[in-house]
Amino acid sequence: MLKGKTIALGVTGGIAVYKAADIVSRLKKLHANVEVIMTEGATEFVTPLTFQTMSGNVVHREMFSEITNYDVEHISLAQKADIILIAPATANTIGKIANGIADNLLTTVVMASTAKIIFAPAMNTKMYQNPIVKENINRLKSLGYSFIQPGAGRLACGDYGEGKMAEPVDIVEYIIDSLVEKDLSGRKIVVTAGPTIEPLDPVRYMTNHSSGKMGYSIAKEAVSRGAEVVLISGHTSITPPKEVELVKVKTTEDMLKAVAKHFDFCDVLIKSAAPVDYKPETVSPIKIKKKENEEDELIIKYVKNPDIAAYFGKQKKHQVMVGFAAETDDLDKYALEKLKKKNFDFIVANDVTKEGAGFDVDTNIVTIIDNKGIKTNYPMMNKREVARVIVDKVKYILDNKS
Ligand SMILES: Cc1cc2nc3c(=O)[nH]c(=O)nc-3n(C[C@H](O)[C@H](O)[C@H](O)COP(=O)(O)O)c2cc1C
Known part of the structure; x- marks a missing residue:
């Protein structure tokens, strides 16, 4: 770097x-x-x-x-x-x-x-x-x-x-x-980061292990290269770069609405967040009480959340869209399917079971697949270096768009 x-x-x-x-x-x-x-x-x-x-x-x-x-x-x-x-x-x-x-x-x-x-x-x-x-x-x-x-x-x-x-x-x-060269001035980039949460009652919620580190590194790289950056973030403990517009969200639906506000006017949407795919069908207005009987079960019905990437993939016009696939098996297969289904320009795939590539670590090992199916494997890098690779690729696509 x-x-x-x-x-x-x-x-x-x-x-x-x-x-x-x-x-x-x-x-x-x-x-x-x-x-x-x-x-x-x-x-x-x-x-x-x-x-x-x-x-x-x-x-x-x-x-x-x-x-x-x-x-x-x-x-x-x-x-x-x-x-x-x-x-x-x-x-x-x-x-x-x-x-x-x-x-x-x-x-x-x-x-x-x-x-x-x-x-x-x-x-x-x-x-x-x-x-x-x-x-x-x-x-x-x-x-x-x-x-x-x-x-x-x-x-x-x-x-x-x-x-x-x-x-x-x-x-x-x-x-x-x-x-770094300010080669993205005049560009508006929306980055989503971190996990969303889906409440079950006023004290409990469902979420995932996403730390937001990758998305925050991308936002930092883009803003330091002169882009106007909107960072739409679920809950994280990371300090956001000073120069970004930070939009904090809780649920997947909040995240979708926040992206919708900026999508028409942005040049790039980088979807590095990990929105929760399912939410409880009903949210109890009061705390669900623990029952005393040992055999008791709590059965919760989950319903599907909107698919943010697919939603904006359908609406895409001039925007460059980048997706992420964090998988535990069959990485290439799932990443390629996701890339096509969601109309991404390229997808950044990582196997979260690999040491140095999972959630909440400072490094990542990624494979990038573009919409022509060309696949590039990268060695373990810190997340800022990965962010540079991603932003360089975005810049290349922007420069070569007719
Ligand atoms: C144990 C010790 C710790 C010091 N820590 C600092 C410090 O943290 N910051 C500082 O400005 N000066 C500190 N000083 C004073 C500088 O060492 C001193 O002003 C010296 O002339 C600095 O020279 P230089 O700027 O050429 O390195 C400390 C001195 C000692 C003995």
């Missing part, structure tokens, strides 16, 4: 240095070239060997070291970086850069680079709230530097409050978003 990209990671002397190792590991998994620049302060916390081993590159530290090749190190690093990420970013380094000080390798690389520069600050709350630090951050923001907001919580020093470095997973997502 980041193949061919160079991320210069500036690591400064804060207690969150250990999290920077996780950032390197995540960037490497996405095939980025990572060049780590450590300040002297950072080397007090972790040895360069850690970052050297994880990045597969020599760690850059010294500005005045003996020249071993004929690149001037700070200039060549500044030029080859697609992004400079400073994580953790200390109050000291933020202050230096805000004031034009270039007295070590990292601050000099920043000064010499035209790449996008991103800070992930990490510090004690009192430091973070210090008006001098605030002013430095505001000055840098006004000059076009980016900041990934630290979180609040228990800090390493024992204090509670703002200043905890953003999580590596979110920092890496931020980098992916920063590097």
Whole structure:
């Protein structure tokens, strides 16, 4: 996903240095070239060997070291970086850069680079709230530097409050978003995600194991590429991307109505939700009481819910429609049947019994079958990578529509 990209990671002397190792590991998994620049302060916390081993590159530290090749190190690093990420970013380094000080390798690389520069600050709350630090951050923001907001919580020093470095997973997502081309601007994409629920009485309901992770990753990928995204979501515990229009729904019928509001005006409908297929014929207005007799049974009659995909498949005009098939057996057969029956442009099929491909995991192993029957198998990827494959395919179809 980041193949061919160079991320210069500036690591400064804060207690969150250990999290920077996780950032390197995540960037490497996405095939980025990572060049780590450590300040002297950072080397007090972790040895360069850690970052050297994880990045597969020599760690850059010294500005005045003996020249071993004929690149001037700070200039060549500044030029080859697609992004400079400073994580953790200390109050000291933020202050230096805000004031034009270039007295070590990292601050000099920043000064010499035209790449996008991103800070992930990490510090004690009192430091973070210090008006001098605030002013430095505001000055840098006004000059076009980016900041990934630290979180609040228990800090390493024992204090509670703002200043905890953003999580590596979110920092890496931020980098992916920063590097992606805005090739879907002007497009409206509706994504459904998560499970629906069908109530049985005021306290019980029927649902399924869908986590919504796949749909949320697709929404994130599409919005970061400039699309207007409507995310129609059943219950999940995931934080939606800020830039999407989020429509929360409960039942399958609610989901159908929500899609209907947007369908005529959208370019793409991606149906990654797992709507419940059957619902109780009647919903008890009061809690169904448990009977005391051991042999008692509770027999519930279920009736069919509307089939959202088939419904919009029939109404489809200009829209690109993408479906999902989560199966436990005969994957190809069911996926192909579903693709044809529901008039999808392509279907993303996965065998949920495979390790790394089921519900509520961060990875997926998918097979994509298009409406000409062409089948492509993909290896295990994280859900954001799968989202990129899907959105790339959607973009290709949109671009080649007559
Ligand atoms: C144990 C310890 C933890 C520290 N944690 C932080 C921190 O989280 N954030 C910060 O801004 N400074 C922190 N500092 C202070 C910095 O290390 C100090 O300001 C140093 O000059 C930073 O240099 P650098 O920005 O060149 O890495 C800490 C210092 C110590 C001794």
